[in-house]
Every structure is written in C-alpha cells, then in structure tokens.
Amino acid sequence: MTAGPTELTADQLQCQTKRVVDELEDLYTRGIMIKTPRFPNGRLVRFICIGIVCDHPAAVKMGGFGDHGHANRPCTCFQVTQTELYCQESLCNGFPPRDARLHRSQAYEYTSFQNPTARDKFFKATGMRWSEFVRLPYFDAVLIDPMHNLLIGVIKNHWYATWIQGSSLRSNTSKVKRELGLIHEYLNSFEMPTFVGRPAKQVGEPAGGTVFLPVVIPLVWDAFLDPATKDYNASLKYFEKRMATWDRKHGTAYRSMLEARTQVSQMEDPGSIQVNDASQVIRQPSNKSKKVTEPPKPPERRMHPGEERIFLKLATATKIYMQYELTREDVQCAGVLMSEYLMGYQEMYGQSKMKPNHHYVVHLPDQIKDYGPVYGFWCLLGERLNKLLKSFKSNNWGGSQLELTDASSAIRGSGTVEALAYAREEALLDVSHGSYLVHGPTLKQSTRFIPPSTHRAIAVYYNRNASGANNRTPRVWLGLDLTAPGDAVYLSSAATFYQYVIRNGRRFTTTLGDHDATTRHSALVKANVSGML
Numbered sequence: 001m002t003a004g005p006t007e008l009t010a011d012q013l014q015c016q017t018k019r020v021v022d023e024l025e026d027l028y029t030r031g032i033m034i035k036t037p038r039f040p041n042g043r044l045v046r047f048i049c050i051g052i053v054c055d056h057p058a059a060v061k062m063g064g065f066g067d068h069g070h071a072n073r074p075c076t077c078f079q080v081t082q083t084e085l086y087c088q089e090s091l092c093n094g095f096p097p098r099d100a101r102l103h104r105s106q107a108y109e110y111t112s113f114q115n116p117t118a119r120d121k122f123f124k125a126t127g128m129r130w131s132e133f134v135r136l137p138y139f140d141a142v143l144i145d146p147m148h149n150l151l152i153g154v155i156k157n158h159w160y161a162t163w164i165q166g167s168s169l170r171s172n173t174s175k176v177k178r179e180l181g182l183i184h185e186y187l188n189s190f191e192m193p194t195f196v197g198r199p200a201k202q203v204g205e206p207a208g209g210t211v212f213l214p215v216v217i218p219l220v221w222d223a224f225l226d227p228a229t230k231d232y233n234a235s236l237k238y239f240e241k242r243m244a245t246w247d248r249k250h251g252t253a254y255r256s257m258l259e260a261r262t263q264v265s266q267m268e269d270p271g272s273i274q275v276n277d278a279s280q281v282i283r284q285p286s287n288k289s290k291k292v293t294e295p296p297k298p299p300e301r302r303m304h305p306g307e308e309r310i311f312l313k314l315a316t317a318t319k320i321y322m323q324y325e326l327t328r329e330d331v332q333c334a335g336v337l338m339s340e341y342l343m344g345y346q347e348m349y350g351q352s353k354m355k356p357n358h359h360y361v362v363h364l365p366d367q368i369k370d371y372g373p374v375y376g377f378w379c380l381l382g383e384r385l386n387k388l389l390k391s392f393k394s395n396n397w398g399g400s401q402l403e404l405t406d407a408s409s410a411i412r413g414s415g416t417v418e419a420l421a422y423a424r425e426e427a428l429l430d431v432s433h434g435s436y437l438v439h440g441p442t443l444k445q446s447t448r449f450i451p452p453s454t455h456r457a458i459a460v461y462y463n464r465n466a467s468g469a470n471n472r473t474p475r476v477w478l479g480l481d482l483t484a485p486g487d488a489v490y491l492s493s494a495a496t497f498y499q500y501v502i503r504n505g506r507r508f509t510t511t512l513g514d515h516d517a518t519t520r521h522s523a524l525v526k527a528n529v530s531g532m533l
Contacts, residue, residue: 021135150321326373
C-alpha cells in the first residue's frame with residue numbers, strides 16, 4: 001500500500017517502486033543460493049518478475065505509459081493513435097505491437113529533462129514517462145487485467161450502461177410486465193449448478209448483480225422487440241414534426257451561427273478584422289449574444305433488431321475465456337467472436353458509445369497464450385482480499401494500533417483469508433483428468449454406510465479401471481460374495497462423506513448435507529462417449 005493521504009502521481013509512484021525494483025534487479029543478476037537435500041552446498045537460483053497485473057490506471061503509472069486519453073499512444077500494447085482506437089483494424093488486433101527497446105530508450109530520455117514543463121511536453125508527444133521497471137533488462141509485460149477489462153468493463157457496459165440506463169431492459173410496473181420482470185421469472189424457474197453461485201435477486205438494479213443466464217436474452221427480444229419498434233416509429237414521427245417546427249422558427253439563425261463559428265475557427269486570430277476586407281468584421285461569438293435554440297434531439301432505439309445475436313457472441317467469448325483449460329483453437333475462436341461483437345456493437349450504437357475497454361479486450365488472446373487461463377493472472381483474488389481488509393473496523397486507531405486491529409480481525413476471519421489463499425485441506429490429483437480435487441468439511445455424521453447399489457458400482461468400477469491390465473493392484477470383493485478367495489481384499493461398506501468437493505475451482509455439493517430447501521444440488525458425472533471420457 002502506498003502512502004497517503006492522496007493518490008500518488010506517476011512520478012511519485014516510482015519512488016515507492018524503486019526499492020522493489022532494486023531487489024528484483026539483484027535477484028536476477030546475482031541470484032541467491034538455496035540449500036536443499038539434493039544440493040547441500042546450495043544451488044544458484046535467479047528470479048524474474050513475469051508481469052504487472054492491476055487495473056488500467058495503475059498499470060499505466062507502473063509502466064510509464066500514457067492513459068486512454070493520450071492522443072498519440074492511448075494503448076499499452078499497440079502502436080495506435082486515439083483516432084484509430086476503434087477502427088476495424090484495431091478491433092481485430094491488426095496493429096503492430098509497441099517496441100520494447102524504443103519504450104526503454106524513451107523512458108531514459110524522459111529522465112534527462114529536469115524541467116517539469118519539458119517532461120510534460122515530451123510525454124505529450126511520445127506517451128512515455130519514466131518507470132523503474134525499465135531497469136530490468138528482461139521486463140516487457142504490463143498486462144491488462146481480465147477482471148477489470150472484460151467483466152467490469154465490457155460486460156457491465158453493455159448490460160448496465162447500455163441496456164439498463166438506456167431503458168432497453170425495464171422493471172415491471174404495477175400493471176405491466178416488462179423486460180426485467182421476464183428475466184426474473186426465468187431466473188427463478190431455472191435450476192443452476194451450485195458452482196455458478198447464487199443468482200442475484202435484483203438483476204438490473206445498481207447493486208443487484210449483472211448478467212445471469214444470457215440465453216434468455218433472445219427470448220426477451222422476441223417478446224418485446226415489436227412493441228419497442230412501434231414506440232420508436234411513433235417517436236420518430238413526433239420528432240419529424242418538432243424538427244419541422246424548429247426549422248421554421250430557428251433554423252436560419254442556427255445555421256448562421258454555425259457558419260460564423262466555422263469562419264472564426266479558421267482564423268489565426270479570432271475576433272480580429274479580416275485584412276482583405278475591413279468592411280466585414282467577424283468576431284468570436286460572445287457569451288452575451290442572443291441564445292440560439294438548439295434543434296431537438298432525434299429519438300434513440302430502445303431495442304435494436306439483431307442485438308441479442310451480438311450479445312450472445314460476447315457471452316460465448318466470455319465463456320471460453322473463463323475456462324480452466326483452453327486450446328489455441330479455443331482462444332482463436334473467442335478472439336474472432338469478440339471482434340465480431342465489437343464491430344457489431346459499434347455499428348449499432350456508433351463510435352461515441354465505444355469505451356477504451358472495447359479496444360483493450362482484443363489483447364486478451366495474446367495474454368492467454370503467454371500466461372495461460374485468466375485465473376492465473378487476473379486481479380480477482382487481490383480485489384477480494386482488498387474488500388476483506390476494508391471491512392475490518394479500525395476505529396481510527398493510531399500509534400500502531402491499526403496494525404493490531406487488522407491482525408486480530410484477520411485471525412477472526414481466518415477462514416475467509418484461508419479460502420482466498422486456497423489454504424484448504426490437502427489437494428488430491430485426479431490422474432485421469434489431470435485436475436485437482438479439494439474436499440470441503442465433513443458432514444455432521446461423516447461416516448455412513450454406502451447404499452448397496454452404489455457399493456456394487458464402486459467395486460465394478462475399481463476392478464475394471466484401477467487394477468489395470470497388469471493386475472498388480474489386487475481386485476476388491478464385496479462382503480457377501482461367496483466366490484471370494486481366502487486372501488480377498490474386501491471393499492468397506494462405509495465411507496466418509498463431505499459437504500462438497502471442488503474440482504477445477506467449481507464446487508459440487510452433496511444431497512446428504514444440511515442445505516437450505518431452495519438450494520440446488522449438483523453431482524459429478526463421468527460419461528464415456530465414443531471412447532472419450
């Protein structure tokens with residue numbers, strides 16, 4: 001955590017990171033000797049910083065980049081200008097990447113200016129300022145966080161800013177059922193796996209959650225698109241009448257004002273007399289001049305035809321990006337779907353509705369290829385821990401009492417902290433799937449008898465798969481099997497039951513636990529389809 005009371009500027013932040021980079025530089029150039037049983041005299045180990053992952057405002061400060069408002073270099077990855085940020089080539093990941101060597105040389109050139117004005121001028125031209133991390137000879141990885149960019153950025157923008165605030169999805173009235181009401185009906189009737197999480201009860205409200213069950217969106221559009229189109233056509237006719245009335249009363253004066261402003265903007269010295277014709281005096285319009293009535297604004301469509309299809313492209317791309325295992329074909333497919341969504345969204349709503357996150361999300365495929373699935377490098381864990389720390393009651397203690405309060409609060413909430421750090425009970429490697437299984441706490445009556453049918457199925461499965469072709473592992477027998485030999489290994493009829501099991505980060509609950517009546521249970525099912533598990 002950086003010192004307060006206000007947020008540090010980009011140059012001030014480098015003073016905080018200098019000591020960290022000093023240690024990283026030493027760990028890379030000199031390394032440290034670590035003694036192990038295999039190497040009792042020690043083995044030289046070197047360390048590198050593989051990336052910086054944070055939200056975008058912090059990322060540009062840490063890396064010395066220009067923010068999304070910079071005219072020449074608004075992107076940390078592409079050589080793209082502000083005017084090119086939302087062009088088709090940019091939304092399809094078509095621009096060349098930024099040059100790491102040029103980035104490093106411009107960072108050192110920035111330090112050669114001692115005058116703050118000269119530094120600001122240099123930054124305005126190049127979009128580059130000093131970063132301590134350029135001292136690391138190998139470093140070239142300031143990442144775009146998928147959580148802030150994709151989930152909080154792109155998806156929230158479409159769902160809340162475009163649809164909720166744009167009245168595409170409206171709440172029910174006392175007499176009329178509307179779009180959000182239909183979505184809530186589907187959510188209440190849909191049975192979701194427990195690993196999905198608890199569905200929000202107030203989807204569409206500012207604090208009520210975001211997208212659940214995107215497959216219902218086409219059903220909503222099918223039910224409400226025609227009425228929305230009729231409302232739009234009626235508003236368009238009313239607008240045409242208002243526009244005709246405005247043009248008769250104010251059109252001439254408004255066009256004259258626009259023409260005068262255009263001439264003034266083309267003059268080198270606004271407000272001065274034209275030299276070639278002194279009889280024509282053109283001055284910059286004064287604030288005290290007569291106010292000209294602006295033309296009425298045209299209506300906007302509340303629901304666009306075909307919008308549900310481009311939204312499903314966004315949902316599908318997000319589903320692929322959120323997988324725990326991805327192939328290069330998966331990443332490529334998600335990138336194509338995301339580019340099609342971005343171009344469709346821009347065509348539907350115009351470039352004025354595009355946000356910087358719409359451009360940054362096209363870099364996500366390259367990052368996944370370099371770093372693996374998003375769960376390995378996104379900020380969700382850190383943000384949850386940050387939320388947890390903020391929830392501690394500090395009572396404005398001073399004199400080191402704040403640290404004691406945080407420590408005691410962390411101990412009381414150690415279960416949450418451990419969960420955040422994945423410090424649970426031992427993980428079991430499922431060799432057949434190459435995935436990790438983590439069991440939760442045991443049930444109140446943890447040891448129970450296995451139902452006879454399940455008992456027989458476990459024995460058959462074990463003898464068919466676990467023993468293998470070489471028969472090195474002995475088979476198991478059931479207790480009442482009269483054909484069992486004298487040295488038979490019997491399968492116990494009792495087992496330890498757990499409340500849930502976590503596989504690849506997804507929680508599967510048991511029907512034997514003490515659950516709320518409304519909780520949907522889930523199960524692990526292993527299926528063999530065409531010889532593939």
